[in-house]
Amino acid sequence: MKGLFHRSIENKEKIVIVYIDSKNNVTQRYVRVISMDDDSIVAFCFWRKKVRTFKFENILSAGPIRRKLGA
Template sequence: MSIKPGERLEMIYIDHNNKITQRTIKVLRSNEDTVLAYCYTKKQVRTFKVENILSTQPIRRMGA
């Protein structure tokens, strides 16, 4: 999974309680294990485990 700083993504994530959520995030940094991102859903910076990310999709801009 190639996630770059500055990217805005729609993400499907499963948390430690096995709850699946859809998030809109802006990636701040990432490595092979985690993604640090601003979560627009929770309105705060969050750390996501790469192994728990089920899918990502870039956010398309209107008119693009």
């Protein structure tokens, strides 16, 4: 998962994460990672339209965004 975050930083790629917030709600967020440390990532959240901090312990899954292929 950390490799995906590094790639998001280096290539400015948007990724999707599934996250548990402070009220124990599970949310799906589209983010672009700005920086990373041992405990968390700092990312621009496209849903909130703000820079947010996400703790690793609360990230359930992360992955690249699948691009739709047109006919």
